[in-house]
Amino acid sequence: MIKIPPYLKKGDTIAIVCPSGFMPFEKAAACIDVLQQWGYKVKTGKTLGTRFHYFSGTDEERLADLQNMIDDPEVNAVLCGRGGYGMSRIIDKLDFRKFRKHPKWLIGFSDITVLHAHVYRHLNTATLHAPMAAAFNDGEYKNEFVQSLQKALKGTSANYTTAPHPFNRNGKGEGALIGGNLSLVAHLVGSRSSFNTKGNILFLEDVGEYIYNVDRMMIQLKRSGMLNDLAGLIIGGFTEMKDTIAPFGSDVLSVIRSHIEAYAYPVCFDFPVSHDKNNYALKVGVQHALHVTKTKTTLKEIR
Secondary structure, three states: OOEOOOOOOOOOEEEEEOOOEOOOHHHHHHHHHHHHHOOOEEEEOOOOOOOEOOEOOOHHHHHHHHHHHHHOOOOOEEEEOOOOOOHHHHHHHOOOHHHHHOOOEEEEOHHHHHHHHHHHHHHOEOEEEOOOHHHHHHHHHHOHHHHHHHHHHHOOOOEEEEOOOOOOEOEEEEEEEEEEEHHHHHHOOOOOOOOOOOOOEEEEEEEOOEHHHHHHHHHHHHHHOOOOOOOEEEEEEEEOOEOOOOOOOOOHHHHHHHHOOOOOOOEEEOOOOOOOOOOOOEEEOOEEEEEEOOOOEEEEEOO
16 A cells, blocks of 8 residues: 655645756746745755756765755655756665655656655655646746646645547556656666556656657567556657657657557556646556546546
């Protein structure tokens, strides 16, 4: 049975840290303001607004900042300011002994997929794949996707509906919802943080990849057995895809479709989980029901 961290109430504290790439402090200002409007206190880590080359600090600084917020008894949730790259450089050095006794919501997507996968595998605890700090800018906090984060933090059960796609495969499936950024899911194969996908609903999204590389990563998942025994598959947004000078010869969704034709489980394409604003909050590790029909797809949390 998956462990569910306590849902938040007004007056609780959300910490903002950057365990991967650099983020200017001003880019998080709207997020801080809105979280306070929602009734939460906000505590910012040392890595927000600091920079070490590509990263928000050295490995040691990023590790210490994230560790501090995970251990802090006054912090009820940890929101990662952005993704980028760097979590896999520090994941094996994180100490989860206090977290195991007092779990809290860990929130983010993209490179934070590493953290979601590791916590699910080793601590059997739910996390939140959800919009991060930049999603609150330019008034975007009013959209349904950022609002879905607020609802998730309060304990509202997810119940999402999306339009049909011609590549969908109809059917029903139930299982733990797992996944995230395809590049990171593939990156973790063979490591001690890799997802166990058997009997679960896997969701995948990505941004800025070459089409041939998506093809290679899907082959990696297929050859590793991660696509064999799914309860369902959700393909989210694959945005800002790139092609080579000599064209690969297929669009990205057709590439993905070609690698899952042999399986019988339900498949949904173009679900609103992505690096774009269309990015619903998803509780990783929590049981969900996926129902794909001719007219719509529903993804519903099971309590």
